[in-house]
Amino acid sequence: MLTRRRDVVSSLEHVVDTGALVRAAQGGDRAAFGELYALYAGMVHSIALARLGADDAADVVQEAFLRALRQLRRLRDVNAFGGWLAAIARNVIRDVQRLGCRRADADVEPAHRDTQHEDMQARTALRAIRALPAVYREPLLMRLVEGMTGPEIAHRTGLTPGSVRVNLHRGMKLLRRRLEAAGTRRRP
């Protein structure tokens, strides 16, 4: 009960009036669209990074927002912006995968010597997240790569705080187990 109440309070703390921003952007307010970009680029990037290399994922963000901008006036439910944008991003990703024009995965390229060991660990961790069930991949990337909190993830994606919390918890548990099994992380 207490956990549920905490979820509600936490999510309210992070509520941004996305609907108002979307309405303003639909009216041609470029600054409002810029705010939407600042709020949602991390979510879109996580969706892309769960499936593509880092360079392609960055391109997907730009293309998804360009498509969103072109189609924004057709969005009727302004409060459904996050889910609508995520659907656009998944279509862009499908186009990239279908066209087979993916670039060499920059995050598996050799790194600078000074940070080679850490880069290798980072690539291993990213691969391990990508190998998780789909339902865990995106929230974990939003949390661990983009630095979003659970309530922010829930607000952006339109998922309930409860389901995001469960998926973060289970995904992290599974990730921790796999990294320990692979020997990249010591057991506590």
Next chain:
Amino acid sequence: MTDDEYLWTRTGVPDDAVRELECLLERYRYREPFREAAAPTPRSAESADAAPDRESE
């Protein structure tokens, strides 16, 4: 459920494994600005984009 407050809110006592992954994976964080030069204004975009994408149908 175990205490996952840090994983959930990034507050409280940091979980070592979560903190370690945050530090490692931060390098992949998206920091690029929107390439506005390529973007039409929302009003002009509607008429310029005659072919709708799948998600808007």
